[in-house]
Amino acid sequence: xxxxxxxxxxxxxxxxxxxxxxxxxxxxxxxxxxxxxxxxxxxxxxxxxxxxxxxxxxxxxxxxxxxxxxxxxxxxxxxxxxxxxxxxxxxxxxxxxxxxxxxxxxxxxxxxxxxxxxxxxxxxxxxxxxxxxxxxxxxxxxxxxxxxxxxxxxxxx
Numbered sequence: 001x002x003x004x005x006x007x008x009x010x011x012x013x014x015x016x017x018x019x020x021x022x023x024x025x026x027x028x029x030x031x032x033x034x035x036x037x038x039x040x041x042x043x044x045x046x047x048x049x050x051x052x053x054x055x056x057x058x059x060x061x062x063x064x065x066x067x068x069x070x071x072x073x074x075x076x077x078x079x080x081x082x083x084x085x086x087x088x089x090x091x092x093x094x095x096x097x098x099x100x101x102x103x104x105x106x107x108x109x110x111x112x113x114x115x116x117x118x119x120x121x122x123x124x125x126x127x128x129x130x131x132x133x134x135x136x137x138x139x140x141x142x143x144x145x146x147x148x149x150x151x152x153x154x155x156x157x
Contacts, residue, residue: 001125001146007077009128009138018135021125021144024074029115030083031068031108039065066092068108072115072140074126084128084140091143115143123148 004021006012012020034042042065070086086092091111098107115124127142 001144004127005125008080009076009082010080012128013136018130018132019127019141020129020138021127021146022074022076023123023125023146023148024120025077025079026075027116027120027124027126028073029112030071030073031111034065034067034069039067064096066095067104068095070095072126072143082138084126084138086143087140088142119143119145 001021004017004019006015006017006020006022008022009020046063046065070091071083072086073081073083075081094111094114095107098110101107102110123146125144125146126140127144128138129141130136130138
């Protein structure tokens with residue numbers, strides 16, 4: 001991941017990149033309960049998408065939408081503040097897994113601790129990308145636990 005890391009999305013754009021990873025100075029996990037009609041609309045969209053198969057694809061199962069809107073707010077190395085909706089499927093999967101084991105409230109608390117405390121203490125990178133149709137709009141693609149320090153290349157970042 002070393003070559004992907006930049007200080008800001010502006011730096012990544014200047015370099016002509018459509019994919020970058022940023023080590024945040026601060027990170028906040030944010031959640032709010034979705035309205036029931038939004039959950040129903042998302043579920044219907046998942047069902048429609050699962051039905052769109054061709055003869056080469058395996059049938060895809062529609063999945064349950066997360067009942068919370070999840071997002072991350074972070075500060076980059078130059079002090080820029082950013083908030084992005086969470087498109088990271090692993091965060092949503094962790095929410096469902098922990099909800100089954102501990103209940104929704106505790107699952108959200110555990111996610112908040114995981115990202116804001118553990119990941120920030122050990123090292124984290126926010127992975128962001130753009131789409132060809134929207135080259136200036138950065139989308140959160142993932143949150144990666146990435147230790148600080150020297151790696152096999154010997155570079156310190």
